[in-house]
Amino acid sequence: MRKVRAVLVTAVVVLGTSLTIGATPAQADGERVAGIFRYEPDCERVGTQGVNQDWWNDYECEWEGRYRYFFLYA
Template sequence: MRKVRAVLASAVMVLGVSMTIGATPATAAAQLSGVFKDYSECQRVGNLGVAQGWWDDYSCVWESRYRYYFLYA
């Protein structure tokens, strides 16, 4: 039991360090602003957001595992 606990503790520490190293600073991270079935709808809302001043730039990213476009701004 002591060996299992030691291995689990090591795994948790490695996972925590790897998540900290891979984290993106909050200022550079894009925020999820919408989820769309059609690329054209994602583009329309992205352009609307730029025109309204909600964000400066956006990107529509296809996620095949979900089968949706994600709008990041």
């Protein structure tokens, strides 16, 4: 019974995470979500690193209040 419960809990967590990720806001101008961060300095650091590594040309860190996270759009 413990193993079954552990498997069910894991499945529920994975399903909840996938639904949350699928509900991220979309940008109208075609930018994609390149990261989700709790703190703005982390978002800015990764955005700058992406520009320096030629992963993207530009980026924007936006606070999404309904999710309470910073979204990195690139």
